[in-house]
Amino acid sequence: MFKLNLKIALRNLWKNRTITAINVGGLAVALSAFILVMMYATYETSFDKENPNYDNIYVVGITYPEFKTYYTAAPFAKAIKQNFPEVESAGLVKEGSFELTIKNGKNTLFTNKILAADYNAAKILNINPNGGLIKPAGDVERLTYLSNESMKTLFPNKKDNKPEMVGFGASNSGITGIIAGSIKNNLHSNFTFDGVSIANELGKNDNYDMNDYTICVQVKPETQVVNLEQKITNLYQAELLKSKAGKRIDEVKGISTFLDPLSNLHLKPKAGNDAPYKTLIALSVLGVLILVIASINFTNLSIAQATKRAKEVGVKKVLGAYRFQLTTQFLVEIFMQCFAATILALILAELVLPNFNNLFQTHLSIWHINNGLYWQLPLILGVITLIAGIYPAMILSGFKPAVVLKGNFSTSKQSYWLRNGLLVFQFSVAVVFIIGLFIINSQLKYMSKEDLGFTANQVVYIKNISIFNDPIKFEPVREKILKIPGIKSATVATFIPGGINGINNYTANGIKANIDFVDVDFDYFETLEIKLKEGRLFSNEFKTDTINSAVINESAVAKYGIKNPIGQTIRGCNIDYKIIGVIKDFKTQGFETAIQPTIYTIKDPCGGYKTQIMLKIEESKMTEALANLKSQWSTINKLDGEDFRYQFLDELYGKLFKKQEQLQSIFFAAAILTIFIAILGLFAFAKYITNGRMKEIAVRKILGASDIQILKLLNTSFFAIVVIANLISWPLAYILTKKWLETFAYRIEMPILPFALSALITICLTVITVSIQAQKAVKSNPVDALKYE
Incomplete structure (x- = not known):
């Protein structure tokens, strides 16, 4: 029985190969986008998760009346550890403020980020040099480790992990130091570096006027963080009042502290920019919507072809087939198409991945086991099969033999409204992305042309x-x-x-x-x-x-x-x-x-x-x-000596627009993909509708209808669908783009043109797509359609 059903499925798919190709192709494109989104989301939400104490690590921040910051005074770390037993450990971290030149003979290394950390912070953040973390002796000694990549630059032939003498600055500076060994630079962390300088204690002589460090604390499991936060605020205010900072009581009352989980730091830090989080949300919504639209295409086309399978279902039911068996058969057919789409999607994702990595500055790989695809893809395959196939399978398996074998079968009004409703949804999503793309382009154009108040062009920044x-x-x-x-x-x-x-x-x-x-x-x-x-x-x-x-x-x-x-x-x-x-x-x-x-x-x-x-x-x-x-x-x-390095200031300043340019690329891809998938579904659906009205078209031509009148007739219903989709999507697009524009202190006024252009683009594409498909019916000979009547 299985072999017979498999043959029937393959034969049916080949017989309707145009629709099958559209289904598989649309799903493959959507799945490839979704695969990239899943990989990116997994990567972005797993920073520092390799740390065994991930859930219990917090960064201490300060809230002033005007702003929030992670920069705090060094003595406060010791005060926290001494006063609160629920704090297991507290440590200090400080990033280097300028580029440091390190030399070994003719080999030169320019380090952009040397991270200073005390021994406690190194343990909290799981900073482990190759060979293990060693506690520096006394208060003066610092152990400096360079990343594996940096060590290869300075010592390309080095095989061991023994300390090495290096020079700092120009060759003639005479400044030397010892590199204690190498360390793996975890790029998947909030604390990345070219090298790490570990001390027994940092900021020993600092006071509460010098906010130069970041405090990391590790709390005991089950700690009430909200209560601890308030206690740390009370301690900080007391320390300020008795310190050399000389704060007044009314000033201190306006200052508080907060604890930011390590899991927050990358995507939505309390004292920082949450642009990465917004980008991730935008990408995730894009991926889900594209997958939903592709699934809608599948559902729509499966329902549209129901009449072609009606007699097959009727005969099988007369021969004793149960509805469950028929449902399973149709789901297997759909699964086969989804499986083929998944294989094709992996190929497409692999081809697009280099450009994706370049855009988002990542190093994602489909074949890396940590990306989660090994369990996510089978799950998605099963979910898509059910979403795209369960309703068509239930419709097909529910046909009544007595009706369909008489030839009186026609799809229900419910199916008709469902198909049209799904088409409206598809085009609504496409319109939102088109409008979003136009408004993002307008804002970026405004940002590129607006007077900055200073001139970055022809200004060269010298690294020094x-x-x-x-x-x-x-x-x-x-x-x-x-x-x-x-x-x-x-x-x-x-x-x-x-x-x-x-x-x-x-x-x-x-x-x-x-x-x-x-x-x-x-x-x-x-x-x-x-x-x-x-x-x-x-x-x-x-x-x-x-x-x-x-x-x-x-x-x-x-x-x-x-x-x-x-x-x-x-x-x-x-x-x-x-x-x-x-x-x-x-x-x-x-x-x-x-x-x-x-x-x-x-x-x-x-x-x-x-x-x-x-x-x-x-x-x-x-x-x-x-x-x-x-x-x-x-x-x-x-x-600096022979080490002359420079950058153009306009390029450095342009990095402020990087996230918005990424968002522009996201919406461009979204607009293209959603339109492409929607047009694919529209093309196939128009083909089905046109084929079903061949006799009606023939009669109308015999009665004198012109080609233009027939094309107008076939386009009318689709035209209405697109107009409704625009009317539904405009308010949603307005709300979303308005909220996005509100993230800018300096922005454009909400333009009207993108809304009109979205309607024009979708209507034109619909008319062209339907007309191309209907042209064959319009040009056909009425005799061919009516010769058996």
Whole structure:
């Protein structure tokens, strides 16, 4: 019996090979997209899961009235461990602030991220060097390990894991150190690195004014985290009141702490950007919708072909077949198609995977056992078979022999409404993605053309390890740089646009608030072409500029409510700064974050290191100037020596748009795939409808109907379906895109054109698809359809 059913299934699939190809092809395309989404979702939601204490690890954050941060004071880690028995361990982590050059003879390594961690943090975060984690001796010793990849760069022929002597900085710097061994850099972690420096204790001499570290805690199982969070807040407020920070009680009350689970850090950190989470949600919705649409196609076409299987079902029932047997037979046929689609989907996914990895900066592989496909695919195959096949199988197996064998069978009104309803759903989804794509494109176009308030073009950022906090130290470097033809200006600062600014507490006009700060040198504003609103900029002609002068932006003026800012005082870091100028706001953090109140100073004892060198270079002399800089860099900046590295500032700033560009690519793929699958289903459905109306078309032609009238007749019902789909999807698209636009501080107004274009595109595609299929019927000879009547 099974062999007979298999033959019938294969024969039926071959007989309807066009519909079968559409079903298998549509499912394969949808499944390939879904496979990629499943792999990406598995990857994104499993960061740090290799850590055996994954569920009990938290990062301690601080909530200020204006912002949240993971940067805290080093002494607080010890205080937490000493005061709360439910905390098993507490440790400190600190990321390196600049690129470090390491040399072994002619082999040079540029490390972008050296992670400093104390011994407790290394144990909490499962940082295990090759050969095991060793506790450094005393308070001074640090054990530095480089990643396996970095060690291969420095020591390509090294076979053991013994310590090695290396040089730091330029060849002539004379600075050496010991690399204790190698360590695997887990790229699937929130704490990635080129190397790790492990100490017995970090920040021993720091106080509560220095928020430079990240505190990681491991709590005991079954700990009430909410209660612990409140207790840590109370402790932190008490520590601030008795520390050298000298906080007042009313200030301390506005400060609290929070515990962020390790599982949150990658996708939706409490003190950070949740763009990765939104991207994952968008991708997941896309994958599910595309799979649902493909399943709808399958269901629609199976129901549409029901009449062709009616007599077969009637005969089998007369011969004694049970409904369960018939249902099983039809589900097996559907399973065969789904299985073939799955194989084809794996091939398509493998072909697309390199581009997918490049877009999302991942290293996914279909054949890696950790991606979960080995159990996800069989599950999805079974679910698709049931979703796409159970209703058609029940319809087919439920035919009444007495009716269908008389030839009076016709599909029910319920099936008719279901088919049309599913078509409406398909096109509704397609319309949402089309509208979303147009609006995302409009927002990105606005972001590329809108005035940023500064000029990143032709500005070159020089990577550097020299510290130029004193303007006198940078002046000879500036003079040498400006002698090179084509270089118009040079400056140095603690931060560059597109990066993270520092935050400190400043008081002006009787108001005390945390605002951003950037420590700069002369020509900072001129190099970036930042516009002055009133007053003046820093100048060598005024000696006080290097002592207590400050420039603030428009947002800072508004924050403090200063009416006439020039000449007024703003106090911070125990210095009374005199405001000499106000610059116009510029979008240093892109379009998603509102411009923050910011102060710019040359002298700032509480600031960071001025290492970020920026040069303004004439476009026509860019290549020549960079070549001269490279050849002369060892004499210009001796600490860097021969290691001249640079990046264009507009490329660095452009990374702020990376997630939005990814979202644009997602919606482009979604729009194309949903339209493609919907059109495939429409094509097959139109073929079925047209074939069923061949005699009606023949009679109409005999009675004088023109080709245009017949095409209009066949298009009318499909036209109505698309119009209804647009009307349903417009409100949904409006709500979704409006919420997305609201994530931007600076955005376009909701446009009307995308809604009209979506209707035009879907209507045109529908008319073209149906007309192509109907053309054969229109051009056929009426005699062929009526010769047996």
